[in-house]
Amino acid sequence: MSEQFRMYDIIDKKKRGEALNREEIAYFIRGYVSGEIPDYQASALLMAICFMGMTENETFYLTEEMVNSGKVMDLSAVNGLKLDKHSTGGVGDKTSLVLGPMIAAVNLKMPKASGRGLGHTGGTLDKLESIPGFRVTLSEQEFIDQVNSINLAIVGQSAELAPADKKLYALRDATCTVDSIPLIASSIMSKKLADGSDIQLLDVKFGQGAFMKTIQDARHLAHTMISIGRKAGKVTCAELTSMDQPLGYEIGNINEVIEAVDTLRGKGPKDLLDLCLHSGSILLKLANAAPSLEVAERRLRQAIDSGDAYRSFVSMVRNQGGDVRYIEDTSLFPTARYSYEVKSIADGYVAEMNTYDLGIQAMRLGAGRQTATDTIDHTAGISLKKKVGDRVRRDEVLAVLHSERSGIADIGREVLADFTIRGEKPEVPPLIAETIYN
Numbered sequence: 561m562s563e564q565f566r567m568y569d570i571i572d573k574k575k576r577g578e579a580l581n582r583e584e585i586a587y588f589i590r591g592y593v594s595g596e597i598p599d600y601q602a603s604a605l606l607m608a609i610c611f612m613g614m615t616e617n618e619t620f621y622l623t624e625e626m627v628n629s630g631k632v633m634d635l636s637a638v639n640g641l642k643l644d645k646h647s648t649g650g651v652g653d654k655t656s657l658v659l660g661p662m663i664a665a666v667n668l669k670m671p672k673a674s675g676r677g678l679g680h681t682g683g684t685l686d687k688l689e690s691i692p693g694f695r696v697t698l699s700e701q702e703f704i705d706q707v708n709s710i711n712l713a714i715v716g717q718s719a720e721l722a723p724a725d726k727k728l729y730a731l732r733d734a735t736c737t738v739d740s741i742p743l744i745a746s747s748i749m750s751k752k753l754a755d756g757s758d759i760q761l762l763d764v765k766f767g768q769g770a771f772m773k774t775i776q777d778a779r780h781l782a783h784t785m786i787s788i789g790r791k792a793g794k795v796t797c798a799e800l801t802s803m804d805q806p807l808g809y810e811i812g813n814i815n816e817v818i819e820a821v822d823t824l825r826g827k828g829p830k831d832l833l834d835l836c837l838h839s840g841s842i843l844l845k846l847a848n849a850a851p852s853l854e855v856a857e858r859r860l861r862q863a864i865d866s867g868d869a870y871r872s873f874v875s876m877v878r879n880q881g882g883d884v885r886y887i888e889d890t891s892l893f894p895t896a897r898y899s900y901e902v903k904s905i906a907d908g909y910v911a912e913m914n915t916y917d918l919g920i921q922a923m924r925l926g927a928g929r930q931t932a933t934d935t936i937d938h939t940a941g942i943s944l945k946k947k948v949g950d951r952v953r954r955d956e957v958l959a960v961l962h963s964e965r966s967g968i969a970d971i972g973r974e975v976l977a978d979f980t981i982r983g984e985k986p987e988v989p990p991l992i993a994e995t996i997y998n
Contacts (some may be wrong), residue, residue: 567591573609581622589625593724599731606737608730614742619784620791626750629724635671635756637704643670643744646748648772648781650765651919652806656684656714656830657820659836661872664711665863671707673717673755685716690813690893692939694882702743709760710875725863738976742778753792759846760789761839762798767991769915770803775993782996788798790998800993801835805948807915810942812927813960818890823872829993837861838992857937865937896939896961896962900972904952904981906971911986913948914978920970921978925963937964942975949988952981 565587565929580588588605591597599751614622635642643663647653656674663670674684674696685696696716698706706713719726725747732738752760762785765771766778769954782798789796808829810819822828841856850856863869886892922928924939943960946952958979961968 567597571601571608571971573604574612574874576912577612579615579618580621580626582617585618585621586625589629589724591624591728593629597622597647598860602731602739602907603735604741605731606735606743606796609743610737613740616784616787616791619742619746623746623749623753623788624792626722626724626728627753627806630720630722630754631720632754633700633718633721633784633995635704635707638669638671638707638756640669640794641759642707642757642780642849643668643757643761643847644752645670645761645763645839645843646673646752646772647763648765650801650803650807651769651810651915651922652808652816653765654684654687654810654816654820655763655832655836655839657687657817657873658823658832660712661707661869661876662836662840662860662863662875664872664876665692665845665868666745666844666859668710668844669707670713670846671703671756672714672753673721674714675717680967682813683774684714684894686880686936686938687817688714688812688880689936690817691877691882691886692875695880698880703833706876706879710879711873711874712876713880714876715880716757717751721754725750739771741781741784744771745781745788748787749788749792753789753794757794758798759843761843761846762786762796763839764798764800764862765803766800767802767804767915769806769919775800779994779996783935784996786996796998797842797846798996799839799842800878800996802991803915803988804943804989805915806918806921807835808948809916809944810941811922811944812925813936813938814893815898815941815943815962818893821870821873821887821890824869824873833864840850843994848877860921895965896937898966898968900961900990902959902961902972902975902979904946904958904979905976906952906981907954908952908981908983909985910948910952910979911945911951911982911984912980917978918975921961921975924971925961925968926965939964946979949986951985956992 763780764782772778840860841853844850844856926940940963945957
């Protein structure tokens with residue numbers, strides 16, 4: 561490493577609220593990845609960033625260095641524009657399973673690298689792996705060939721993409737420095753800039769079931785990520801969406817796959833379809849594949865109504881080794897050994913849902929991981945029967961729990977407490993709050 565800098569001086573500079581330059585940030589990232597800068601000094605800098613923030617340029621330099629710490633996917637062999645959508649995470653969020661096939665069905669390309677879940681429920685890869693035989697690992701050539709052939713592939717993120725982010729995130733998690741918007745933005749965008757896409761839509765979720773609790777924080781994060789994308793020369797857009805209740809009615813893995821398949825067949829929940837139509841319309845407009853959002857939405861609805869989007873999903877499953885019989889007949893999926901009905905103890909309306917805790921209870925049932933080494937139970941989860949604004953009678957079922965673990969009645973009592981029932985019908989807030997363009 562260069563003798564030009566000392567980590568002590570960089571920490572002191574940021575502690576005093578001064579902006580770090582590109583060379584100082586490069587020194588930090590390269591030194592930390594190589595092991596020459598110890599955890600205790602890296603932790604001190606992260607904490608200083610949490611308290612003092614970063615400028616737009618600092619955040620971009622940090623992102624750029626994390627991208628350059630590993631491999632950048634070369635998707636130049638994929639014909640046409642490469643579209644992608646990233647969600648900051650939520651309970652019941654299975655949009656990639658619906659949106660990807662919709663985009664593919666209108667003859668646009670979506671080569672998508674996704675992750676696993678750590679926390680309440682499984683990630684996109686865990687959901688897909690609940691389909692027997694489905695391969696989330698493809699060679700780079702297989703990935704490119706499949707996207708050129710059927711317009712769609714969803715695979716696991718390579719460990720070679722932005723390895724600095726993986727190492728830094730583990731340290732942030734251990735040192736209570738996760739909740740810094742520049743660090744969040746650089747973490748997300750380092751992987752997005754390394755994945756080879758041309759157009760990036762960011763679904764930034766807010767509310768008590770999301771990492772960003774307020775719309776103001778979500779907006780700040782969205783603007784920060786868009787700034788990074790713009791400086792990197794990428795078309796980047798964000799939508800702010802509410803996570804004050806789960807998306808759709810299913811929380812888990814197999815049950816979310818089934819709900820996604822139902823949506824592709826035109827029988828899914830309205831909120832999930834509406835979000836996918838909104839996200840897809842933005843992507844089509846940004847790709848100049850439709851003259852307006854209204855025309856884009858009509859094309860995407862037609863892809864659902866004609867069955868083309870469903871057939872795109874089946875093609876992806878078949879190409880990646882999955883047994884398509886489970887998609888053609890979802891009753892073939894295994895079911896959990898135990899189930900438990902959570903019933904209302906009062907008449908009224910569902911006024912609120914503790915979305916975050918519903919995700920935690922799904923994890924306790926086996927649908928998610930508390931540690932990275934935990935094994936997912938693909939049959940576990942929660943099927944919601946009521947959501948905010950719905951009328952409910954005493955003893956009516958609010959949710960059904962599924963698990964291979966016994967003793968789920970105790971979790972049922974926790975889930976009951978996640979529903980607030982009141983006498984007056986509440987006003988249901990909009991799912992999509994706003995769209996922020998590059």
